[in-house]
Amino acid sequence: MICGVDEAGKGAVLGPMVVGAVGCEREADLPAGVRDSKALTPRQRERLYAEITGSFPWTVVEISAAEIDRLRREMTMNALVARGHADAIRALAPLTAYVDACDVNEERYGTTVAALLGGACTVVARHHGDALFPVVSAASIVAKVTRDHAIEALHAEEGEIGSGYPSDQATITYLKDYISGHGMPPACARQSWETVARLMDRRHQATLGDF
Known part of the structure; x- marks a missing residue:
């Protein structure tokens, strides 16, 4: 199995950051229309979220505002995101993980995530991974919709x-x-x-x- 990983809410000042991960055997198996969540309307994201979570292995890691504040006393934001990415990958245990690199250096970011996993899988990190790899696009949809639901709850x-x-x-x-x-x-x-x-x-x- 391969998986894609992406996060939503990294730069937000309110609410959690959400890391989403989605697994599949082949990217061709993913629902038609899967692409970077930012290129989709809310209705499209909700529809694809339901299809993805109903048919494929997936997980989310939510890091609250308070937890982000605590962890930032110990590490950089990039390190915090890498830890969240690794936690999500670990939950799905794929052979290869494609991640949206949040470091300016893609290779360094991939090495960081792989080290956190202890070499359990191959990590491919790319900038704009959510636009390059459909499985990362799927993860971006899961992360974005989950965070949107959290913001709706805060709004209420x-x-x-x-x-x-x-x-x-x-x-x-x-x-x-x-x-x-x-x-x-x-x-x-x-x-x-x-x-x-x-x-x-x-x-x-x-x-x-x-x-």
Whole structure:
């Protein structure tokens, strides 16, 4: 068996990062229309997610905002992603794993993931792997839909939080309002992110201005 691995939410300031992995014997067996999740509409992703998870071996590894904050005190974000990729591969135990490389050096990233697996399988790491390998595209769909569901659950709890990414003004507005009202970031926020640190610093400066 081969498998593909990709993650969603690496750069988000809210919510978990989700690593998805999908296994198959041949990429030709994957559902028609499988491609990079970013090139699909939400409806297409949901349909393909149902087909993939209903017919192929798959797994997800969710790393919460709090866990990301804790791990970033011990390792880089790239190392954290590599660990998540290795955990997902280990769950499926393929002969070969194709991964979307998050390091600028593809070979180094592949070596890092392979070392975490102890040589249990061959790891092929490529930039834009979700566009190059259908099995990685399938993994990107599983990761993206799983994270979207997590964000929808947060939306139901917290109200409008946007996509969770720093580039989303709705997300920034939510963070500003929450920090202003509570004096601290919400539990779903990655406090190690510069975005949160800046907002906390601005609140601190504004509070000092009251005296």
